[in-house]
Amino acid sequence: MKPLLAIRGLAKSYGAVAALRGVDLDVGEREFLVVLGATGSGKTTLLRSIAGLLAPDAGTIELGGRAANALSPAERDIAYVFQNFSLYPSMTVRENLAFPLRAPGRRLEPAVVDERVARAAGLLRIERLLERPARRLSGGEMQRVAIGRAIVREPRLFLMDEPLSNLDAKLREELRVELAGLARELGAPVVWVTHDHAEALSLADRVAVLGDGRILQSGTPREVYERPADARVGRLVGFPPINVLAVAARDGWWSTDSGARIAPCAPDVPGGARAELGVRPEHVALTGGDGGARVKAVEALGPAALVVLDWCGSEVRALVEAGGPQRAGDSVAPRVDAALACVWRNQPL
Amino acid sequence: MSFLSLERVEKRYPDGTHAVRGIDLSIERGEFVVLLGPSGCGKTTTLRMIAGLERHSAGTIHIDGRDVSGLAPSQRDIGFVFQFYALYPHLSVRENVAFPLMCAAVAKADRERRVREVAASVGIEALLERKPRELSGGDQQRVSLARAMVREPAAWLMDEPLGTLDAGQRAGMVEFLRARQREAGVTTVYVTHDQEEALRLADRVVVMDQGRIEQCGPPARVYAEPATLFVARFVGSPGMNLVAGDCAGGRFMVAGARIADDVRAPDGPLVLGLRPEHVRVDPRGVLRGRCRLDAFHGACRYAWVDTPGTRIALRVSAAAPALAAAEVALGFDAAHACWFDPASGRRVA
Numbered sequence: 173m174k175p176l177l178a179i180r181g182l183a184k185s186y187g188a189v190a191a192l193r194g195v196d197l198d199v200g201e202r203e204f205l206v207v208l209g210a211t212g213s214g215k216t217t218l219l220r221s222i223a224g225l226l227a228p229d230a231g232t233i234e235l236g237g238r239a240a241n242a243l244s245p246a247e248r249d250i251a252y253v254f255q256n257f258s259l260y261p262s263m264t265v266r267e268n269l270a271f272p273l274r275a276p277g278r279r280l281e282p283a284v285v286d287e288r289v290a291r292a293a294g295l296l297r298i299e300r301l302l303e304r305p306a307r308r309l310s311g312g313e314m315q316r317v318a319i320g321r322a323i324v325r326e327p328r329l330f331l332m333d334e335p336l337s338n339l340d341a342k343l344r345e346e347l348r349v350e351l352a353g354l355a356r357e358l359g360a361p362v363v364w365v366t367h368d369h370a371e372a373l374s375l376a377d378r379v380a381v382l383g384d385g386r387i388l389q390s391g392t393p394r395e396v397y398e399r400p401a402d403a404r405v406g407r408l409v410g411f412p413p414i415n416v417l418a419v420a421a422r423d424g425w426w427s428t429d430s431g432a433r434i435a436p437c438a439p440d441v442p443g444g445a446r447a448e449l450g451v452r453p454e455h456v457a458l459t460g461g462d463g464g465a466r467v468k469a470v471e472a473l474g475p476a477a478l479v480v481l482d483w484c485g486s487e488v489r490a491l492v493e494a495g496g497p498q499r500a501g502d503s504v505a506p507r508v509d510a511a512l513a514c515v516w517r518n519q520p521l
Numbered sequence: 522m523s524f525l526s527l528e529r530v531e532k533r534y535p536d537g538t539h540a541v542r543g544i545d546l547s548i549e550r551g552e553f554v555v556l557l558g559p560s561g562c563g564k565t566t567t568l569r570m571i572a573g574l575e576r577h578s579a580g581t582i583h584i585d586g587r588d589v590s591g592l593a594p595s596q597r598d599i600g601f602v603f604q605f606y607a608l609y610p611h612l613s614v615r616e617n618v619a620f621p622l623m624c625a626a627v628a629k630a631d632r633e634r635r636v637r638e639v640a641a642s643v644g645i646e647a648l649l650e651r652k653p654r655e656l657s658g659g660d661q662q663r664v665s666l667a668r669a670m671v672r673e674p675a676a677w678l679m680d681e682p683l684g685t686l687d688a689g690q691r692a693g694m695v696e697f698l699r700a701r702q703r704e705a706g707v708t709t710v711y712v713t714h715d716q717e718e719a720l721r722l723a724d725r726v727v728v729m730d731q732g733r734i735e736q737c738g739p740p741a742r743v744y745a746e747p748a749t750l751f752v753a754r755f756v757g758s759p760g761m762n763l764v765a766g767d768c769a770g771g772r773f774m775v776a777g778a779r780i781a782d783d784v785r786a787p788d789g790p791l792v793l794g795l796r797p798e799h800v801r802v803d804p805r806g807v808l809r810g811r812c813r814l815d816a817f818h819g820a821c822r823y824a825w826v827d828t829p830g831t832r833i834a835l836r837v838s839a840a841a842p843a844l845a846a847a848e849v850a851l852g853f854d855a856a857h858a859c860w861f862d863p864a865s866g867r868r869v870a
Contacts, residue, residue, distance in 0.1 A: 211658065211687045340559060340714060345759055349825050349832075353813050367687040374816030374823070393817040394839075410819045411692055454820040469699070471721045472740035474757050475798040475836060476820070478721075480696070491820060494741060 174237045176201045176361050177222065177329060182231035183385075184217050191217040193385035195231070199329070199363055204355050207365040208372040208408065209382035215365035218382070219331045222363065224248050236328065246277075248329075251322035255334040257314035261307035265298060265317050268306055272325050292320040295354055312343040319351070323358075332364040336371065348375065369409045373397060381405050402516055406450045412478050414514075415451040415488050420444060426515070432464065432484035435510040450514035453478065456490035456506050458498060463505020467498050481506060522586055523547035524708050525571065525676065530580035532566050532732075540566045542732035543580070551706045553699075557719040558729035559755070564712045565680055567729070571710060572678050573597050585675065600674030608653040608665055615640075615649040618668045625672060639671045642704055643697045659690050666694060670701050676708040683718065695721050716756045720744065728752045745796075747859060750866045753794045759823060759834040762800065764793040764808070765863060776829055780807050785870045786860045794859035794868075797823060800835035802844065803852030808833060810851075812844040826851060 175198035182195040191214040199205050209215045220226040222233060224245040233240045240248055259268050269289045273280050293299045296316045301309065306317065315335060322330055335351075336344040352375050355362050366372055372379050373393040380390040389401040400406035406414040417434055419426040421441045425433040426449050434449055458479065465483040472494065479490045479498050483506060490506060498504060525548040532541040541563040548554050556564040569575040571582060573594035582589050589597050608617050615636060622632045640646045643663045653661055670677070682698075683691045699722055702709050713719055719726050720740040728735045728743060728751070736748035747753040753761035766775035768791040773781040780793065800808075810828035815837070822837040824844045833851060837844070860870040 210690075341716065341758065342559075342755065342760065349814050349816075352816065369688065370818060373819055374814075397817070397819050411688075413692055452820065469703070471699070472744065473717070474720060474744050475796065494744075 175199055176203075176236060177363070178232075178234040179222070180232050182218070182221060182228050182233070184214075184221060184226065184228045190385050192221075192228070195382075195385070195387055197380060197387060197390070199361055201361060202359045204352075204362045204364070204375060204377045205380060206372040206376035206378070207363065207380045207382050208367070208369060209365070210367055210408065213367075213382045214385050215367075215382060216333055219252070219333050219363065219365055222248075222329075223250050223252050223331055225252075249325075249327050250329045250331055251325050251327040252331045253318055253322050253333065253335045255337045257311070257318045257338070259306040259309075259314055259317055259321075262305060264303050264305055265293075265309070266302040268317055269293065269302075269320050269324055272321055288324045288326070292323040295323065295357075296320045296350075311339050312347060315339060315347065328361070330360055330362045332362060334366050335364075337366070337368075344371075351375070369411065373409070379409070381408055383408065398512070400450060400514060403448050403450060406514065410452065412453045412473070412489055412491060415449075415453065415456070417449045417451070417486055417488070418446070419449045420446045426513075428484060428486050430485040432486055434483075435508040435513050437515075445517070448516040450516065451488070451508050452512065453489040453491035455509045455512040456481075456488060457509070458490055458492060458496075459505045459507065460497070460502075461505050462503045465504050465506050467500050467502040467504060469500055470498055479504075522583075524550040524552075524585055525710070526583045527567075527571070528581050528583075530567070530570060530582060531578045532563070532570060532575065533578045540732055541570070541577075544734055546727060546734065546737065548708060548710065550708055553702050553709045553711065553722060553724045554727060555711045555713060555719040555723035555725075556727050556729060557713060557716060557755075558735075559714055561731075562729040563732040564714075564729050568678050568680055568710060568712050572599065598674065599676040599678060600672055608661060608668075610653055612652075613649065614645060614651050614653070614656070614664050617653065617664055618649075618671055621668060621672050635671055639667045639701070642701050643667045659693065662686060662690055662694060663697065666697055666701075670698075670705070673705050673707050676710065677702070679709065679711040681713055682711075683713075683715075691718070698722065717758060720756070726756075728755060730755075745857075746868070747794070748868055750792065750794075750861050750863070753859065753861070753868075757796060759797055761859070762795045762797065762831065762833045763861070764795070764828075764831050764833070766791060766793065775808075778807055781855060781858065783855075784860060786862075787869070790863050791869075792861040792863050794861055795833075795853050796857065797834040798836040799854040799857040800833060800851050801853070802835070802837075802841075802849055804850055806850035806852035808851040808853070810849065812847050812849055815844045 177199040179195055179197040182192050184192045207215055221228045269292060270285050273285045293302055298316050336347055376393055379393055379396045381388045389396055389405045397409050403416045417428055419428055419434055421437045421443055424436060426435050426437045427433050465481045467479055468482050469480045471478040475494055476491050477494050477496060479492055481488045527544050527546045530544045533539050558564045570577045584597055618636050619632055640649060643666055645663050683694050695718055723740055726740050726743045727737045730751045736743055736752045744756055766773055768784055768786050769788050771784050772779055773784045808828045810826045813825045813827050815824040821839055824835050824837050826833050826849055859868055862869050
């Protein structure tokens with residue numbers, strides 16, 4: 173089946189600064205795709221190009237199998253939700269929701285408008301706010317209305333530009349759960365951009381990691397988290413951050429130059445081969461006794477604790493259950509689950 | 522005697538706003554204390570009163586045994602870091618970091634030694650001769666952190682210093698900040714609305730709401746034994762699950778169903794508080810509902826189950842079978858349950 177949205181070789185520069193350097197991306201008919209990238213990685217440029225608010229320098233955008241580069245934003249039939257809740261402050265919630273349906277050229281029956289407004293309000297649980305002016309809403313309520321305004325249009329694609337980033341942490345968490353459930357109920361295709369990896373992992377059917385103006389990796393949240401393509405993707409996804417260690421194969425072990433034996437290496441790896449090893453903190457187990465590592469610090473993280481180790485001069489983080497016995501200064505024996513470690517070889521065999 | 526002490530400190534503004542409603546707080550020399558709360562809780566006002574940027578309306582503030590009520594900020598012998606300022610583009614990294622020491626007329630040899638030390642502690646030794654524009658965003662933030670913390674006054678006061686960074690940059694900066702404070706031993710009062718940042722940084726967390734201190738204690742205790750419903754909800758992500766019911770003769774009932782026995786709380790309305798990691802799928806469990814969302818979170822998953830009256834979050838192992846859209850029964854670990862009186866909001870057992 174053809175994807176709903178197909179992007180090939182998309183490039184855009186602002187003067188000498190290249191924001192996008194050739195992005196290839198597909199979005200399926202019912203897919204929730206999250207584009208994850210650091211500040212300045214080109215996320216917003218990508219969304220604006222899809223929406224038709226920005227003309228790319230190169231590349232093609234197809235919607236529903238048809239070239240869309242030349243289509244106006246309105247012709248693309250895409251809804252765009254911004255991070256700042258762009259509502260009309262003096263209009264009521266009902267008027268704000270109905271507004272996109274009253275645009276000239278839409279010519280919808282009033283009964284249809286009412287029905288769509290009522291349905292969106294029900295989905296977003298804002299029925300009791302319908303007669304209230306937008307300026308009297310809280311931030312979370314405003315963002316619900318802004319999303320409602322996208323839903324009433326029944327667009328072919330939703331674009332979400334960090335829609336939760338201006339909300340406080342508690343509200344963000346609540347609305348995230350709600351929107352993830354809602355998107356699955358509606359089965360609507362969504363492209364959601366964010367710099368928050370927790371948001372990306374918990375919302376997405378598929379995560380596309382954007383860096384250097386390109387898609388560095390794309391896959392299910394689990395694939396991107398467990399098998400990052402390189403150290404860079406590994407560091408962008410997950411908290412506490414992945415441990416990245418420069419190692420060489422010695423006597424059947426991946427070892428650091430200072431002599432820490434991190435994990436056994438496969439038998440076919442020639443001695444002296446160099447690699448980067450990516451180890452998630454939750455895959456470092458700690459036992460007591462003199463194992464060559466020293467505890468530098470222990471940080472509380474709620475349900476877990478982060479233990480920062482000095483392992484023969486390399487800093488390694490271990491994520492353990494809260495309330496463990498480790499204290500700063502202790503000597504411990506770290507053990508890495510080799511099956512879960514990522515090996516990024518500098519040179520192929 | 523403690524280094525910094527606040528007794529019955531209040532702040533009223535001429536317009537009648539009662540921003541701080543009587544705060545008692547003692548801070549020991551070298552301690553890292555984080556004031557945590559939502560916007561408008563009075564945390565920044567409290568910090569500004571300690572700094573002397575706002576006069577307190579009632580109560581007393583002592584710093585190092587001295588009543589500072591009548592003293593200007595500059596006479597209080599404390600330094601503050603209200604934010605990490607932008608770097609001077611025409612100065613090298615070394616000159617940027619040395620700048621506050623030059624302003625304080627620190628001798629050249631001493632200055633160079635301190636710049637070297639702080640550069641090593643935040644990991645920018647190799648960048649000292651570069652210009653800011655040649656650095657990545659993360660490195661620029663490290664430089665501005667080094668500059669802010671190169672002086673070692675009697676106390677650092679910090680107001681959301683990481684507020685402008687994206688999630689990836691923040692995670693790393695928290696560790697630098699923590700290590701630098703430990704190493705310098707400078708008494709630090711730090712304001713944030715981010716509970717995770719607070720738990721990671723603090724020796725003691727002071728949770729505030731509506732101008733009052735809700736709880737004050739080490740991160741692990743505030744997390745495991747919240748003193749009030751507010752703290753239970755605010756600390757933790759997701760926050761503590763709160764299930765409202767009634768207690769009669771030691772039995773806790775919700776909508777006619779018996780949820781727990783041997784509850785040591787007085788008869789009457791009662792709220793059960795459960796951290797997501799203490800709730801589990803259990804076929805014999807008494808809390809039942811449909812799973813709204815089962816979201817991958819990296820080291821674990823979080824699932825949300827809509828039970829009558831409450832949406833309950835539970836922490837699930839990354840390897841456990843998916844719950845999504847299933848009707849599930851939940852059990853919990855009674856040893857970790859917290860019990861609250863809904864009228865006072867305080868924990869009773």
